[in-house]
Each structure stands twice: as C-alpha cells, then as structure tokens.
Amino acid sequence: MIEFLDVHASYDGTTPILKGIDLTIEDGEFVAFVGTNGAGKSTAMRLVNGLLKPDRGAVLIDGVPTTQLKTSELARRVGFLFQNPDRQICSSTVRDELLFGFQAVGRLDDEARRRVDQIIEEFRFDGDADPFLLNRGTRQLLALASIVVLAPPVVVLDEPTTGLDFCECVKVMGIISQLHRAGTTVIMVCHDMEVVADFAERVVVMTDGRVVDQGPTFDVLRNRKTLDEADLVPPQMVDVSLLLPVMEPRFAGTSVATANTLAEMQAAIEDVAAGGAAAMAASEKDALDDVPFQGSERKER
Amino acid sequence: MDGFLEYVPGNSFLHRLNPVTKIAFAIMFAIACFCTGNLVFLCLMLALGLALAASCSMMRQTLGLMRAVLAFSLVLAVLLLLTTPKGDLLVELPWGYIGSDSILAAVVTVIRLEAAAIPLFLTFYVTKMTDLSNSFVKVLHVPYRYAFTFASTVHFIPVFMNDMRGIMEAQTARGVEFDQGGMVRKIRLMVPLCVPLLISSVRKTNSSAIAAEVRGFNLRTRESGYKRYPMTGADWAVIALGVVVLAAAIALSLL
Numbered sequence: 001m002i003e004f005l006d007v008h009a010s011y012d013g014t015t016p017i018l019k020g021i022d023l024t025i026e027d028g029e030f031v032a033f034v035g036t037n038g039a040g041k042s043t044a045m046r047l048v049n050g051l052l053k054p055d056r057g058a059v060l061i062d063g064v065p066t067t068q069l070k071t072s073e074l075a076r077r078v079g080f081l082f083q084n085p086d087r088q089i090c091s092s093t094v095r096d097e098l099l100f101g102f103q104a105v106g107r108l109d110d111e112a113r114r115r116v117d118q119i120i121e122e123f124r125f126d127g128d129a130d131p132f133l134l135n136r137g138t139r140q141l142l143a144l145a146s147i148v149v150l151a152p153p154v155v156v157l158d159e160p161t162t163g164l165d166f167c168e169c170v171k172v173m174g175i176i177s178q179l180h181r182a183g184t185t186v187i188m189v190c191h192d193m194e195v196v197a198d199f200a201e202r203v204v205v206m207t208d209g210r211v212v213d214q215g216p217t218f219d220v221l222r223n224r225k226t227l228d229e230a231d232l233v234p235p236q237m238v239d240v241s242l243l244l245p246v247m248e249p250r251f252a253g254t255s256v257a258t259a260n261t262l263a264e265m266q267a268a269i270e271d272v273a274a275g276g277a278a279a280m281a282a283s284e285k286d287a288l289d290d291v292p293f294q295g296s297e298r299k300e301r
Numbered sequence: 302m303d304g305f306l307e308y309v310p311g312n313s314f315l316h317r318l319n320p321v322t323k324i325a326f327a328i329m330f331a332i333a334c335f336c337t338g339n340l341v342f343l344c345l346m347l348a349l350g351l352a353l354a355a356s357c358s359m360m361r362q363t364l365g366l367m368r369a370v371l372a373f374s375l376v377l378a379v380l381l382l383l384t385t386p387k388g389d390l391l392v393e394l395p396w397g398y399i400g401s402d403s404i405l406a407a408v409v410t411v412i413r414l415e416a417a418a419i420p421l422f423l424t425f426y427v428t429k430m431t432d433l434s435n436s437f438v439k440v441l442h443v444p445y446r447y448a449f450t451f452a453s454t455v456h457f458i459p460v461f462m463n464d465m466r467g468i469m470e471a472q473t474a475r476g477v478e479f480d481q482g483g484m485v486r487k488i489r490l491m492v493p494l495c496v497p498l499l500i501s502s503v504r505k506t507n508s509s510a511i512a513a514e515v516r517g518f519n520l521r522t523r524e525s526g527y528k529r530y531p532m533t534g535a536d537w538a539v540i541a542l543g544v545v546v547l548a549a550a551i552a553l554s555l556l
Contacts, residue, residue: 071477075474086501087468088497090497105475
C-alpha cells in the first residue's frame with residue numbers, strides 16, 4: 001500500500017510543487033494521475049520511488065517512509081518507467097540491458113538469467129540486438145521489459161505512451177494490463193484520456209499541486225465541473241454520453257450514467273440512439289398518417 | 302530552477318552592457334589573475350568579482366560556482382603542495398618537503414582560480430547566448446559559423462548536464478546507488494551512463510545541425526541579424542577598467 005500523508009514537495013526547497021497531498025493507493029490497484037502540465041503529477045511519481053523526498057509530510061510504502069529506505073530497496077519495491085527510454089537504456093545488448101537491473105540491486109544469479117531469457121521470449125526481442133538501433137516503440141518496450149523482469153510489486157509509469165504510434169501504444173498498454181491482472185499495483189501519469197478510460201480503475205485529478213478529485217474512472221470522467229477545473233477533455237465517448245439524456249436501458253442493460261467501461265458506455269449510447277431513432281420513426285409515422293397520399297388523390301381525379 | 306551557465310533575466314548594469322564588453326572584461330580579468338601571484342591583489346580581484354555578482358543579484362549562482370571551482374582547485378593545490386618544495390621546511394616527504402612558500406603557492410592557486418572564474422561565468426548568466434554570438438558577428442566581425450559554434454558549445458553544456466542528471470535519476474530508480482560509497486565506486490557506476498549521454502548528444506547535435514541547415518544557416522551573413530550592438534560610454538569605461546586591472550597585474554608581476 002502507498003500512502004501520501006499531507007505531502008508538500010519542491011525541487012529547490014522554495015517553490016512548492018505539491019501543496020498537501022493526502023492519498024492512499026491499495027495493493028493491486030490501477031490508478032491514473034491526470035491533470036495539465038505543471039499540475040504536480042510527475043513530482044508525485046518521483047516521491048513514490050524516492051527520487052524526491054517530501055519537504056513536509058510522508059510517503060509510505062507498505063508503512064515505511066521512503067526517507068528510511070535505501071535506493072536499491074525502493075527499486076526492488078517500485079519499478080519506474082520514464083517517458084524517455086533513452087535515459088534508462090545504457091547497455092550494448094538487449095540481454096545486458098535486462099540484466100542491468102538485477103546487477104544494480106545485487107541479484108545477478110542464474111535465476112536472473114533464466115528470467116531474462118523468459119522475458120526476451122515473451123517480448124519477442126533479439127537478445128543480441130543493440131538497443132540504441134531499435135525504433136522508439138521497441139526501445140520503450142525494452143525499458144518496460146527491464147522493469148517487468150524485476151517483477152516489482154508496484155510499477156510507476158510516467159506517460160508511457162508518449163511518442164508511440166497506435167500499435168505500439170496498444171502493445172505497451174497490453175503488457176501493463178497483463179501486469180495489473182497478475183496483481184501488480186500500477187500507477188500511471190497519462191495525458192491520453194482514452195487510454196485512462198480504457199485501463200485505469202481509479203483516476204486522481206491534480207491541479208496546481210493539489211488533488212482536486214479522485215474516484216472510480218467513469219465517475220470522475222463524467223464530472224464536468226472537475227474536468228473543467230483541471231482543464232481536461234474527457235474521451236469522446238464520455239463527452240457524447242454527457243450530451244445525452246439519462247434514459248432507462250432498453251437493450252444493453254446499462255445507462256450512460258452508470259457505465260464503467262468504454263464498451264459499456266458505447267452500448268449505452270447505442271441504446272439511447274436506438275431508442276431515439278425508434279421514437280423519431282414513430283413520430284414520423286404518425287405525421288405521415290395525417291398527410292393524405294397525393295398519388296391516390298391524383299388517381300381519383 | 303536556474304541551470305548551470307543558463308541566462309538569468311534581469312536589468313542590472315551588467316545585463317545592459319554590450320556582450321562584447323562583458324566577455325572582453327572577463328578575459329582581461331582572468332589574464333590579470335594569472336599574471337601575478339600577489340595574494341593581496343588576488344584577494345581584491347576576488348572581492349571585485351563578488352561585488353560584480355552582487356550588483357546583478359547572482360550571489361547564489363556565484364557561490365554555487367565557487368564551490369565547484371573550489372573542489373577542482375583544491376586538487377591542484379594539494380598537488381602543488383606535494384610537488385613544489387619551497388620556503389622554510391615544514392613537513393618532510395620521501396621525495397622532498399612541504400615548505401612555507403608551498404602553502405602560500407597552494408593558497409594563491411585556489412584564490413586565483415576562484416577569482417578568475419567568477420567574471421567569466423557571470424558573463425554567461427547575464428548574457429543571452431544569441432546576443433553573445435550575434436554581437437561577435439556584428440561588432441567583432443567574426444564569421445557567423447564560428448560564433449554559432451562557440452555559442453552552441455556553451456549552450457549544450459547545461460543541456461548535457463540536465464541529460465546526465467536525468468540519466469542518473471533513471472538509473473537510481475533502477476537501484477544504482479550513486480549516493481553510497483567512495484569516489485572510485487561512483488566513477489565506476491557512472492562509466493556505463495556515458496553511453497546514453499553520448500547517444501543523446503549525438504542525436505541532439507544531429508537534429509540541431511539539420512534544423513540549422515533547413516532554416517538557411519549557410520545563407521546567413523553579418524547583416525542578417527536585425528539587432529544592433531552599439532558600444533556606449535559605459536562599455537568603454539568597463540573596458541578601460543579591465544585595461545587598468547590588467548596593467549596593474551602586469552606591473553605587480555614585474556616589480
């Protein structure tokens with residue numbers, strides 16, 4: 001469990017970036033931090049793996065303050081994927097890169113080598129390839145793999161899909177989703193609200209160093225006031241649903257007000273659309289019934 | 302957060318000076334520090350440097366810089382102490398001795414390096430890099446290609462330092478303990494990080510070169526820049542001060 005207890009943080013000790021954050025992330029949750037640039041999301045992430053220490057308050061990992069944990073100890077508990085994989089990659093082959101993490105935390109043994117071979121196979125890497133010659137998406141996957149290989153109980157992702165094309169984005173998020181299903185706690189900073197809506201279970205909205213809202217993903221995404229305050233645009237599907245009247249579900253069984261996934265939302269919108277179309281057809285039929293058929297009139301003449 | 306050697310906006314006397322004046326004064330100041338070993342003169346130069354820093358509210362940056370220079374100059378001072386036996390014998394060494402003059406020479410080295418560095422680094426904090434290169438072209442008639450090379454070199458120092466910081470952060474997050482152990486261990490840990498830094502610098506340099514080419518870098522002449530850099534009375538007065546300081550140092554060294 002990760003707890004933020006009245007956390008205040010800054011980079012230079014004078015300009016506050018986080019201004020009193022209270023937050024709890026339970027084991028196995030998938031939490032997305034959203035907000036505009038400068039809201040303090042990445043700073044909050046740095047506090048989780050001890051890259052930054054709080055000026056005031058405490059960040060606890062399983063009840064232990066990050067200030068009391070050594071870097072290697074924190075690295076075992078919290079894996080961190082940076083936005084730019086080139087800052088993370090430092091070895092001359094993919095295999096060495098995956099082994100580097102074990103070396104850093106002092107666990108380089110036969111078991112580690114077996115695990116690296118397994119990950120190479122799972123991710124379909126060429127173990128002898130030069131990481132710097134791989135394309136951007138594959139480098140991001142390698143950076144992710146170098147975290148997955150260590151199997152930390154918590155994974156922090158700082159904008160994992162930035163700069164990736166659609167297929168690469170799907171691949172990266174697919175692996176993250178698998179990790180989450182296997183019980184890993186996933187904390188993600190993301191600007192892509194479609195990705196947030198698709199994968200996150202809970203959303204934390206930040207503005208100006210403060211948490212302004214948090215809760216189940218679709219409850220937060222439907223809250224127009226919060227989104228406006230944080231200058232966020234919800235996924236198109238949610239936007240459309242907010243324009244529709246709340247109607248009793250006829251076909252899909254879920255209304256736009258209670259949908260909790262994009263698929264449920266789509267079904268609810270189709271439901272509303274079908275209901276609307278049926279009503280429109282009925283009213284048009286009534287209107288047509290009132291109009292005398294001109295063709296028959298002509299015949300009669 | 303201000304970066305190393307990055308311009309800090311302001312409207313102080315130093316900010317308003319012509320960039321050529323600032324660099325000329327800084328060079329004369331540095332040469333003067335190396336011309337003489339007179340401790341009193343060097344202390345006065347250090348005080349003048351600090352006064353200049355205070356005049357443009359750069360004390361914090363200057364003290365940070367002095368700390369960095371101190372680390373480097375202390376290494377030199379120790380080497381000097383151990384390898385230059387001069388004056389009355391104080392400590393006997395297997396290969397010579399440490400003398401009273403050796404200590405004086407070590408102190409002079411530290412103060413000289415500190416004093417010489419301040420105006421040079423201050424120049425970059427109070428001058429935009431584009432102004433520095435453009436004024437070289439306009440006032441000194443340096444070909445733009447060379448002025449751009451100089452400006453780019455200085456400009457990339459903080460960029461690479463930021464990159465290195467980012468890379469170290471990324472490796473710290475993977476469990477590399479930079480904050481544990483001695484200097485040798487730290488260097489051993491940092492060697493592999495040179496690879497990503499080298500890769501990112503080559504990529505950045507390549508991107509910058511392409512960007513410059515497509516924006517007509519080769520078409521640029523001395524007349525291309527619209528901004529003028531006239532020398533004012535204040536500029537000539539500062540240059541005169543530089544000449545006086547340099548002349549005083551040369552005179553002291555000859556006496």
